[in-house]
Every structure is written in C-alpha cells, then in structure tokens.
Amino acid sequence: MEYLQFVIIIVFSPLLQGVIKKLKANMQGRVGPGVFQPYYDLFRLFKKDMVLSHVTSWIFKATPYIVFTSTAAAAMIVPVITTISPFGIMGDVIALIYIIAVGRFFMALAGLDAGTAFGGEGSSREMTVAILVEPMMMLSIFTAAISAGSTNIARIASSQNILYSPSHILALSAFIVAIIAETGRIPVDNPDTHLELTMIHEGMLLEYSGKYLALMEWAHYMKQMLLFTLAVDIFFPIGISSDTGFSAIVLSSGIYCLKMFFMAGLMALIESSRAKMRFFQLPSLLGGAFVLALLSLLTYIMMGK
Amino acid sequence: MKNWIQVFSIIDFISVGILLTAIAMNAFRRIESCVRAYMLNSWLLSALIAVVAFLIGETHLYIASIITLIGKGIVIPLFLRRIVRQMKITRDVEPYISNVLSLTISGILVAVVYASLREGIFVAGFSRNVLQISVAVILIGLFIMISRRKAITQVIGLLFMENGLFLAGFSLTFGMPVIIELGVLFDMLMGLIILGIFAIQIKRVFTSSDLDKLTILKG
Numbered sequence: 072m073e074y075l076q077f078v079i080i081i082v083f084s085p086l087l088q089g090v091i092k093k094l095k096a097n098m099q100g101r102v103g104p105g106v107f108q109p110y111y112d113l114f115r116l117f118k119k120d121m122v123l124s125h126v127t128s129w130i131f132k133a134t135p136y137i138v139f140t141s142t143a144a145a146a147m148i149v150p151v152i153t154t155i156s157p158f159g160i161m162g163d164v165i166a167l168i169y170i171i172a173v174g175r176f177f178m179a180l181a182g183l184d185a186g187t188a189f190g191g192e193g194s195s196r197e198m199t200v201a202i203l204v205e206p207m208m209m210l211s212i213f214t215a216a217i218s219a220g221s222t223n224i225a226r227i228a229s230s231q232n233i234l235y236s237p238s239h240i241l242a243l244s245a246f247i248v249a250i251i252a253e254t255g256r257i258p259v260d261n262p263d264t265h266l267e268l269t270m271i272h273e274g275m276l277l278e279y280s281g282k283y284l285a286l287m288e289w290a291h292y293m294k295q296m297l298l299f300t301l302a303v304d305i306f307f308p309i310g311i312s313s314d315t316g317f318s319a320i321v322l323s324s325g326i327y328c329l330k331m332f333f334m335a336g337l338m339a340l341i342e343s344s345r346a347k348m349r350f351f352q353l354p355s356l357l358g359g360a361f362v363l364a365l366l367s368l369l370t371y372i373m374m375g376k
Numbered sequence: 377m378k379n380w381i382q383v384f385s386i387i388d389f390i391s392v393g394i395l396l397t398a399i400a401m402n403a404f405r406r407i408e409s410c411v412r413a414y415m416l417n418s419w420l421l422s423a424l425i426a427v428v429a430f431l432i433g434e435t436h437l438y439i440a441s442i443i444t445l446i447g448k449g450i451v452i453p454l455f456l457r458r459i460v461r462q463m464k465i466t467r468d469v470e471p472y473i474s475n476v477l478s479l480t481i482s483g484i485l486v487a488v489v490y491a492s493l494r495e496g497i498f499v500a501g502f503s504r505n506v507l508q509i510s511v512a513v514i515l516i517g518l519f520i521m522i523s524r525r526k527a528i529t530q531v532i533g534l535l536f537m538e539n540g541l542f543l544a545g546f547s548l549t550f551g552m553p554v555i556i557e558l559g560v561l562f563d564m565l566m567g568l569i570i571l572g573i574f575a576i577q578i579k580r581v582f583t584s585s586d587l588d589k590l591t592i593l594k595g
C-alpha cells in the first residue's frame with residue numbers, strides 16, 4: 072500500500088483541478104463544468120492526432136515524457152496518506168524541488184524549440200518567475216525543516232503534529248504565494264485563457280497538440296496536487312497516519328480529502344477575489360513573499376519556535 | 377485566561393505583527409496605505425500593552441494602552457489623512473529605490489538586529505524578542521525616512537521610529553509612569569502638527585512636496 076501512494080496523486084490530480092474549477096464557478100455565480108471534466112478533456116486529447124512542426128528537434132518530442140515522468144518521480148517522494156514512505160531514502164525536499172525544476176527546464180526549452188514568439192515569451196516569463204519563487208519556497212520549507220531537524224518530508228510530517236507559532240504562519244503564507252506562482256494561478260498567471268499578452272504557462276504549451284498536450288496538462292495537474300500535498304505535509308500534517316493498518320489508512324485518507332478540499336477552496340477563493348497583476352508588478356509580490364519567508368526563518372531562529 | 381495567553385503565544389504573535397506592519401510600509405506607494413499601516417501598527421502596540429497589563433496586573437498600563445489607542449491609533453492617523461487630502465497627493469512617485477530592494481533591505485536590517493542583540497543588554501522586562509523587534513522597528517523607521525522623497529512619508533517614518541522607541545522602553549521597564557507617557561504623546565502630537573503645517577507650506581511655496589526640490593536656492 073505504502074508503495075502505491077504516489078498513484079493517488081497521478082489518478083486524482085485531474086479531479087482536484089475539476090473541483091477547483093467547479094468551486095470557482097460557483098463562487099462567481101456560474102454553474103461551471105462538472106468535476107470530471109478534466110478527465111474527459113484528457114481522454115479526448117489522447118485520442119486526437121498530433122500536428123508537429125517540422126522545424127522542431129528531438130527536445131520538442133521528448134519534453135512531454137520528461138515532464139510527466141519527472142513530476143511522477145517527485146510524487147513518489149511525498150508522503151500522501153502515510154508517513155511510511157519507502158521512497159523516502161531516495162530524496163528529501165530539496166531533491167523534490169529540483170526534480171520539479173528539471174521538468175520546468177525542459178518545458179522552457181520546448182517553448183523555445185518551435186521558434187514562435189509566444190513560446191519564447193512564455194519560457195522567458197516562466198524562468199523569471201521561477202528565479203523568484205525557488206529561493207522563497209526553499210526558505211519557507213527550511214523553517215519547518217529546522218524545527219523537525221531533518222529535510223526528509225516524511226520525518227517533517229511525522230515529527231510535528233500541530234504547528235502554531237508566528238514563524239510557521241509566516242512560512243505558510245509565503246509558501247501559499249509560492250504555490251500560486253508555481254501552479255500559474257490568478258495574481259501571477261491566468262489559467263483559463265489563451266490571451267497572448269498575459270499567458271505564462273499556456274505560452275509554452277501553445278505548439279503542443281493531441282497526446283503530447285494531454286501529457287503536459289496532466290503533468291501540470293499533478294504538479295498542482297503535489298504542491299498542495301507538500302504544503303499539507305509540511306505545515307499542517309495533523310491526521311496523517313504513521314502506520315499502514317487498514318483503519319488508520321481509511322481515516323488518514325478521509326482527512327487528506329478534507330485537506331485537499333480546503334486547499335482547493337482556498338485557491339478558488341483567491342482566484343475569484345483577486346485580479347491578475349501586471350507582469351512587471353510580479354517581482355513586488357514575490358519579493359514581498361520572499362521577505363516573509365526570510366522573516367519566518369529569522370523569527371524561528373530568534374524565538375526558538 | 378493567563379494560561380491561555382501563554383499557550384497560544386499571543387505576545388509573540390502581536391510583536392511579529394508590529395514588525396510586519398513596519399516592513400509592509402516599505403512596500404506601499406500609496407500614502408493612504410502608509411497611514412493605514414501606521415494605524416494598524418499603533419493598534420497592535422496598544423493591544424500588546426493591554427495583554428502585558430493583564431498578565432502582570434498593573435492598572436497604569438491599561439491607561440497607557442488606552443492613551444496609545446486614542447492618540448496614535450485614532451487621532452494621528454486621522455490628522456495625517458486630512459493633511460494628505462489637503463495636499464492632494466496620493467502616491468510617492470519615483471522612489472529612490474525600488475519596492476523589492478527596500479523590502480529586502482528591511483529584511484536584512486531585521487537579520488542584523490536579531491544577530492547583534494542575541495544576548496547581552498536584556499536584563500529585566502518581559503520578553504527579549506519584543507526588545508529585538510522594537511529595535512528593528514526603529515531602524516526600519518529610520519530607513520523609511522532615508523528612502524522616501526515626500527515630506528509626509530518621512531513624517532510617517534518618524535512616527536514608526538517613535539512607536540519602536542516606545543516599545544523598546546516598554547519591553548525593558550514595563551512602561552514609564554503615565555505622566556511621562558502623556559508628555560511624550562503630547563510632544564509628538566505638537567511635532568506632528570508643526571510638521572504637517574510645514575509640509576503644506578512646502579507644497580504651497582514649491583508647488584511640490586518633494587524634499588529634493590529644497591536644494592534649489594530661491595532668491
């Protein structure tokens with residue numbers, strides 16, 4: 072069972088996306104598509120033919136597989152419903168962030184590969200955002216890692232049941248900004264449109280179609296669920312089970328569903344209540360969040376909790 | 377109730393809030409938001425005093441808390457807002473340094489304070505953390521005064537420094553006698569009124585409240 076918990080992320084990540092879309096639509100007074108719509112979309116895309124530009128190189132064809140497998144590999148490290156993680160020895164939270172970065176690197180290359188203006192634009196923006204987000208994510212995770220005495224995610228999750236101190240609240244708020252930036256949600260990027268002047272993530276995928284597009288989209292959903300799970304594991308791991316007995320797993324799964332639903336609601340709320348920022352104002356938001364993360368670490372070191 | 381304050385580390389939360397509002401001031405360009413940050417800072421300061429007063433059971437601290445709330449939390453922000461409306465300026469255009477850089481510098485200031493005040497001067501009082509935070513607020517207020525162009529934002533920087541000084545004194549001595557607090561507050565109010573009138577006069581004479589223009593000689 073514990074070997075298969077990463078399958079949860081692969082299978083249920085489109086559902087999470089559907090739930091976020093549905094909640095967002097309801098908050099805005101629309102009916103919205105059903106929660107299973109992302110599955111239908113993926114299924115339809117897998118059946119379709121692909122159009123490949125003849126100027127593209129092998130990078131363009133390899134990228135969907137690299138992005139998908141790197142995200143799946145990252146999902147193996149994260150404890151989802153039990154902290155007994157057999158792949159935990161494979162890597163810690165730092166490895167996780169850089170496995171995700173491999174996928175991002177190839178995605179940016181593929182955006183440049185087709186040679187269109189929008190792809191290059193998307194890649195350059197994605198890398199700009201990534202430079203700002205990565206150190207902030209690291210710092211906010213380090214706050215939790217120091218108090219747990221380890222960078223292993225399973226150990227962080229099992230060592231602290233309740234986190235209630237100024238430093239953790241600061242780190243959590245910085246981490247939520249990092250999640251918003253990484254998953255391309257509204258103050259940073261608009262996930263719903265292909266409006267050419269504003270897109271970041273969509274810009275890089277513009278040349279993809281059919282099966283490759285499905286893989287890229289699916290990898291994006293997985294990355295989103297992975298980051299939510301990481302936030303839950305690090306900042307409020309209460310309720311995650313530490314053994315693999317049947318009742319413990321059932322209870323832990325229920326709590327995990329509730330937490331994911333809460334995260335989805337939070338994202339939908341932020342997306343409905345905020346307007347997208349201009350790209351050149353982003354450093355201001357992300358810089359502010361970076362200072363929050365820095366303060367959280369300093370406060371932890373000073374107050375000792 | 378007292379137990380409850382300890383368990384949920386209310387004092388830590390409020391003092392970190394005071395630090396955060398001071399840092400947030402660096403990110404704001406609209407002067408109304410700066411005034412709001414100062415108002416929040418004063419409210420948190422007053423709340424901190426009230427919590428400490430409750431913990432140690434001192435009556436005169438309650439009075440200090442109420443004076444802070446009324447003076448710094450209500451009267452001064454309202455006065456500042458009136459000046460802003462009269463001068464018809466809404467934002468600090470062309471700051472000396474960018475938002476992100478000034479945020480980063482204030483973060484570094486906090487790090488320097490935390491590192492240099494780790495041990496030593498704290499002898500009595502209720503919390504070493506609060507002392508460190510108060511020194512950080514003083515330095516951030518000073519930094520705001522250096523890095524802003526407009527007269528009115530520099531005044532707000534001064535007010536932040538005063539809040540920091542008040543907090544430093546309070547964390548070391550559990551507050552000075554009420555009569556001194558009253559005197560300080562009254563002084564500050566007078567100073568603020570004079571500075572406000574100055575700012576309006578500068579605006580009228582130079583048709584701008586940008587203090588850089590004061591280097592130009594007028595015959």
